[in-house]
Amino acid sequence: MGIWFTEKQTENFGITAKINRTYVSEQTDFQKLDMVETAEWGNMLLLDDMVMTTEKDEFVYHEMVAHIPLFTHPNPKHVLVVGGGDGGVIREVLKHKSVEKAVLVDIDGKVIEYSKQYLPSIAGKLEDPRVEVKVGDGFMHIAESENAYDVIMVDSTEPVGPAVNLFTKGFYAGISKALKEDGIFVAQSDNPWFKADLIRQVQQDVKEIFPITKLYLANIPTYPSGLWAFTLGSKKYHPLEVSEERFAEIDTKYYTKEIHFASFVLPKFVQDLTK
Amino acid sequence: MGIWFTEKQTENFGITAKINRTYVSEQTDFQKLDMVETAEWGNMLLLDDMVMTTEKDEFVYHEMVAHIPLFTHPNPKHVLVVGGGDGGVIREVLKHKSVEKAVLVDIDGKVIEYSKQYLPSIAGKLEDPRVEVKVGDGFMHIAESENAYDVIMVDSTEPVGPAVNLFTKGFYAGISKALKEDGIFVAQSDNPWFKADLIRQVQQDVKEIFPITKLYLANIPTYPSGLWAFTLGSKKYHPLEVSEERFAEIDTKYYTKEIHFASFVLPKFVQDLTK
Numbered sequence: 001m002g003i004w005f006t007e008k009q010t011e012n013f014g015i016t017a018k019i020n021r022t023y024v025s026e027q028t029d030f031q032k033l034d035m036v037e038t039a040e041w042g043n044m045l046l047l048d049d050m051v052m053t054t055e056k057d058e059f060v061y062h063e064m065v066a067h068i069p070l071f072t073h074p075n076p077k078h079v080l081v082v083g084g085g086d087g088g089v090i091r092e093v094l095k096h097k098s099v100e101k102a103v104l105v106d107i108d109g110k111v112i113e114y115s116k117q118y119l120p121s122i123a124g125k126l127e128d129p130r131v132e133v134k135v136g137d138g139f140m141h142i143a144e145s146e147n148a149y150d151v152i153m154v155d156s157t158e159p160v161g162p163a164v165n166l167f168t169k170g171f172y173a174g175i176s177k178a179l180k181e182d183g184i185f186v187a188q189s190d191n192p193w194f195k196a197d198l199i200r201q202v203q204q205d206v207k208e209i210f211p212i213t214k215l216y217l218a219n220i221p222t223y224p225s226g227l228w229a230f231t232l233g234s235k236k237y238h239p240l241e242v243s244e245e246r247f248a249e250i251d252t253k254y255y256t257k258e259i260h261f262a263s264f265v266l267p268k269f270v271q272d273l274t275k
Numbered sequence: 276m277g278i279w280f281t282e283k284q285t286e287n288f289g290i291t292a293k294i295n296r297t298y299v300s301e302q303t304d305f306q307k308l309d310m311v312e313t314a315e316w317g318n319m320l321l322l323d324d325m326v327m328t329t330e331k332d333e334f335v336y337h338e339m340v341a342h343i344p345l346f347t348h349p350n351p352k353h354v355l356v357v358g359g360g361d362g363g364v365i366r367e368v369l370k371h372k373s374v375e376k377a378v379l380v381d382i383d384g385k386v387i388e389y390s391k392q393y394l395p396s397i398a399g400k401l402e403d404p405r406v407e408v409k410v411g412d413g414f415m416h417i418a419e420s421e422n423a424y425d426v427i428m429v430d431s432t433e434p435v436g437p438a439v440n441l442f443t444k445g446f447y448a449g450i451s452k453a454l455k456e457d458g459i460f461v462a463q464s465d466n467p468w469f470k471a472d473l474i475r476q477v478q479q480d481v482k483e484i485f486p487i488t489k490l491y492l493a494n495i496p497t498y499p500s501g502l503w504a505f506t507l508g509s510k511k512y513h514p515l516e517v518s519e520e521r522f523a524e525i526d527t528k529y530y531t532k533e534i535h536f537a538s539f540v541l542p543k544f545v546q547d548l549t550k
Contacts, residue, residue, distance in 0.1 A: 006291060012314035018287040039287035057468070060542070193332070193496050219494060219502040219542070221468050226501015227494040254542040262540035267335070267494070267529040 005036065005044075007051055009224035010194050015051075017041060017222075023118050028110040031157070035118045041222060043118050045086060047111070047157055051222045053086050058122055061188075061228065063255040064218040064263065066092035069151045069184040069232060070099075071246055071260060072239040076150040077101070080178070082138035082166065084155030085111030087123035093153075094125050095250045102131050103149075109135040139165045145178035152179060154187035167198070169205045172233065176209050182236040189215070192270045193225035199273045206233045214239055215274050216263040218254065229270070240264060280311065282325055284499035285469050290326075292316060292497075298393050303385040306432070310393045316497060318393050320361060322386070322432055326497045328361050333397055336463075336503065338530040339493040339538065341367035344426045344459040344507060345374075346521055346535060347514040351425040352376070355453070357413035357441065359430030360386030362398035368428075369400050370525045377406050378424075384410040414440045420453035427454060429462035442473070444480045447508065451484050457511040464490070467545045468500035474548045481508045489514055490549050491538040493529065504545070515539060 001018075008014040017038045024035040034046040042055030053061065066089050070076050077100045081089045085106030093102045104126070106112055112133060115123040126133055134141065138154075152175050156166045165171055166187070175185045189195075189202050199215065207213040210233030220228045232239055240261060247257040266274065276293075283289040292313045299310040309321040317330030328336065341364050345351050352375045356364045360381030368377045379401070381387055387408060390398040401408055409416065417427075427450050431441045440446055441462070450460045464470075464477050474490065482488045485508030495503045507514055515536060522532040541549065 010315055012293040013316070014291050016281060016289050016291050040285055041288070217494075219492075219500070221500040221502065225494070225496040227496065253544045256540075256543050256546070258540045259542060262537040265531075265533045265537035267534060268531050269528045271531070 005038070005046070007049060015222065017044070024114050026110070028108050030108045033108075033110055033114065035114050044222075045111070045115065045119060050158065052157070053088060053119070053122060054222050055119065055121060057221050058086075058088050059253045060218050060220045061223075062088035062092045062122070063252050064216070064230060065089050065153050065155055065186055065188065066095075067250070067252070067255045068216060068230070068239060068260060068263065069153065069186045070096045071257075072232075072234065072237050072242055073150055073182075073184050074237065074246065078149045079103070080105070080141075080145070080149045080152045082142065082152065082154045082156065083107075084153070086115040086119055087112070087126040089153055089155050090128075090131055091122065091125040094128055094130060097248075099130060103134065104131065105134045105136055105138045105141045107135070107137055139171060139174070142171065142174040142178050147177075147180055149179055150183055152183065152185040154185065156188065158190065167202065169208070172206050172209050175233070176235070179235065184232065184234040184237060185210075186230055186232045189229040189231045191223065191225040191227050192229055192273060193227065196273055199229055199231075202231050203274050206231055210234060212236075212238050214264055215266060215270070217266065217270065218263060280313070280321070290497065292319070299389050301385075303383050305383045308383075308385055308389065310389050319497075320386070320390065320394065325433065327432070328363060328394070328397060329497050330394065330396060332496050333361075333363050334528045335493050335495045336498075337363035337367045337397070338527050339491075339505060340364050340428050340430055340461055340463065342525070342527070342530045343491060343505070343514060343535060343538065344428065344461045345371045346532075347507075347509065347512050347517055348425055348457075348459050349512065349521065353424045354378070355380070355416075355420070355424045355427045357417065357427065357429045357431065358382075359428070361390040361394055362387070362401040364428055364430050365403075365406055366397065366400040369403055369405060372523075374405060378409065379406065380409045380411055380413045380416045382410070382412055414446060414449070417446065417449040417453050422452075422455050424454055425458055427458065427460040429460065431463065433465065442477065444483070447481055447484050450508070451510070454510065459507065459509040459512060460485075461505055461507050464504040464506045466498065466500040466502050467504055467548060468502065471548055474504055477506050478549050481506055485509060487511075487513050489539055490541060490545070492541065492545065493538060
């Protein structure tokens with residue numbers, strides 16, 4: 001059998017993947033970081049023993065975090081990514097020609113460093129001149145920003161460890177302040193099968209601050225349940241009212257303009273979480 | 276840790292679930308059958324060590340196999356389910372008042388017997404007077420039927436073991452003959468992440484026989500990759516041209532009339548498999 005990684009996605013259920021080799025296994029200042037080569041998914045980044053991204057299925061998460069808000073906004077110029085040190089969201093953001101500046105703030109410089117080394121197809125655009133990479137606290141960066149961004153994407157870990165502050169009402173209020181008056185934000189919101197209460201709570205909290213609050217879904221096979229949720233909060237633009245002309249041809253593997261709309265169509269049990 | 280079941284969904288990747296107790300573990304005339312109680316998913320039926328259904332997430336598969344073709348057809352009266360001995364598809368079929376008769380043909384009577392015993396919420400409608408249960412070879416039943424059914428659903432295992440004949444062009448031709456002149460069929464078609472070639476092949480084969488051939492998707496967390504594909508072949512009615520008035524109120528947890536349409540919107544890499 002060899003060496004297998006097992007992530008317990010709940011107390012009683014998990015995924016398991018064969019590991020060919022381990023490149024890095026260390027405790028950073030913030031979390032346990034493992035970079036491994038898996039037989040099924042290519043290179044894989046683990047933080048605190050949870051799958052963060054893999055070479056084979058990363059495109060789903062990164063495309064769906066980036067393109068939904070960026071096509072909802074008519075002319076996004078200034079973009080902030082909180083977390084996302086692997087660089088995958090930034091790579092997708094840069095596909096939008098309107099974007100003049102994309103700031104990435106990840107608390108853990110080691111994630112950035114090892115992603116550049118072992119996930120070059122994901123992190124390869126972090127050196128782009130339009131990108132500013134900051135190693136620091138995303139919560140603080142948000143608190144210090146005002147009327148600064150068109151789109152903010154929260155590409156965090158689960159609400160444990162360093163990301164715990166990123167799932168609070170205070171954080172959403174800070175995001176609102178950091179956004180321009182017609183700004184949009186998106187945050188990953190875990191999955192509706194195992195984390196129904198979290199999704200319900202985030203929906204309630206974001207609705208108190210953003211007039212347009214929507215949940216959308218994508219299939220990510222290495223994430224718990226294979227069904228991942230994203231919460232979008234918008235001050236002005238509605239993600240389902242994007243005009244046909246707004247969409248531009250970009251190179252994607254998951255996102256299409258039809259998926260843009262279909263991803264907001266929720267199975268009944270998920271829809272019930274948003275009420 | 277206790278006892279854990281692990282299904283290798285590919286050579287190098289799998290899921291693992293804690294088992295509280297094992298009710299049945301036997302070799303039937305056709306396959307290995309295990310009925311277990313899991314801590315995460317309730318009771319679970321395994322055939323040849325693959326998850327067939329669980330009490331907690333079964334509704335997705337059963338609703339999506341049944342309601343898409345049954346609402347696409349304007350007036351389905353006679354329905355055939357090939358496989359599906361757990362009774363879940365039958366339960367959903369019976370929610371359609373137009374259905375006068377639903378025939379279930381499963382090759383393995385043990386699946387039916389143990390499902391009635393350990394999965395009553397799934398198998399509970401197999402005794403309904405509108406249902407005829409046959410223990411026998413679905414391939415033969417199809418071969419012997421002509422102009423008999425409005426809708427046929429193939430709820431089979433993977434194309435290994437007893438189900439291998441159910442993934443052949445000859446089988447699809449038989450289904451066409453067994454259907455009425457405006458009939459529709461649906462077959463489960465595995466997943467686009469690990470079985471891209473299978474999906475491509477089934478699409479090609481079905482297209483040669485049915486003028487309307489479409490692929491649709493649903494999220495099933497205990498199935499490989501969490502993203503399950505279904506192939507629909509139709510002689511006359513298009514699943515995307517169902518009128519608003521056709522939909523009736525039925526009690527579901529996944530399917531909605533909006534999901535009906537959205538499930539045909541494919542991520543780009545899946546869309547590419549259907550060309």
